[in-house]
Amino acid sequence: MKKIEAIIRTTKFEDVKAALEGIGMVSMTVTEVKGRGQQRGIKQQWRGAEYMVDLIPKTKVEMVVEDEKADAVISTLAEAARTGQIGDGKIFVVPVERTIRVRTGEEGDTAL
Numbered sequence: 516m517k518k519i520e521a522i523i524r525t526t527k528f529e530d531v532k533a534a535l536e537g538i539g540m541v542s543m544t545v546t547e548v549k550g551r552g553q554q555r556g557i558k559q560q561w562r563g564a565e566y567m568v569d570l571i572p573k574t575k576v577e578m579v580v581e582d583e584k585a586d587a588v589i590s591t592l593a594e595a596a597r598t599g600q601i602g603d604g605k606i607f608v609v610p611v612e613r614t615i616r617v618r619t620g621e622e623g624d625t626a627l
């Protein structure tokens with residue numbers, strides 16, 4: 516099992532959710548976050564003065580999926596989140612040791 520953690524543009528979230536639903540992936544945790552990448556934020560102008568916005572609001576989508584579904588989720592997510600501009604985001608893939616469904620105590624893929 517893999518946890519796919521994607522930090523994407525907030526404006527792309529609805530597209531990403533619809534694309535994932537399109538391949539049957541509906542379970543997710545979504546968090547509004549702030550972050551920065553290699554660009555270290557963005558320059559903005561206000562009343563003629565330039566200033567740096569260091570931490571930019573983003574949306575984090577976390578999904579735990581069966582190993583064999585991970586590649587499809589990653590490519591669907593990346594395609595839907597992409598604008599081609601700096602700041603499109605990152606996807607991290609992490610191995611998951613255990614998954615337990617609280618209601619039944621089931622473990623493993625059937626607990627997803």
Ligand SMILES: Nc1ncnc2c1ncn2[C@@H]1O[C@H](COP(=O)(O)OP(=O)(O)OP(=O)(O)O)[C@@H](O)[C@H]1O
Pocket residue numbers: 522523549550551552553554555571573600601602603604605
């Ligand atoms: N190495 C990292 N570790 C943790 N979070 C990261 C890392 N890199 C990026 N992020 C998160 O991903 C968000 C999006 O990153 P972003 O797309 O701005 O990366 P970039 O490298 O600056 O830009 P780009 O890849 O488009 O040139 C960041 O705001 C931050 O929340």
